[in-house]
Amino acid sequence: MSGEVKEYIVLITIMVILIIVYMIYVILDERKKLKYYKSTIFYETDWDKYNEMVIKQKRVIFKKRVQLFFLQVLVFLKGLVVWK
Numbered sequence: 001m002s003g004e005v006k007e008y009i010v011l012i013t014i015m016v017i018l019i020i021v022y023m024i025y026v027i028l029d030e031r032k033k034l035k036y037y038k039s040t041i042f043y044e045t046d047w048d049k050y051n052e053m054v055i056k057q058k059r060v061i062f063k064k065r066v067q068l069f070f071l072q073v074l075v076f077l078k079g080l081v082v083w084k
Helices: 003-030 046-080
Strands: 033-036 039-042
Touching: none
Parallel strands: none
Antiparallel strands: 033 039
8 A cells, every 4th residue: 555545545544533523422412492472492501491482482472462453453454444
């Protein structure tokens, strides 16, 4: 085996080791994520997860209340106007 082939073998092994380490890192990082209301929450502690979930819940509930109010106004206006 020539010196050039040995260098390529060393480089390939280093690349394989780095890829395996990166795959393990990605797998461990994915465990810290949570899908909630069509978005991904990153958290380190349970309190962070709970706090972010509450914030997202409040936003969603507020949007739904605004939507409900808008629909109630439309129904009220429809009752005032005679439709043919």
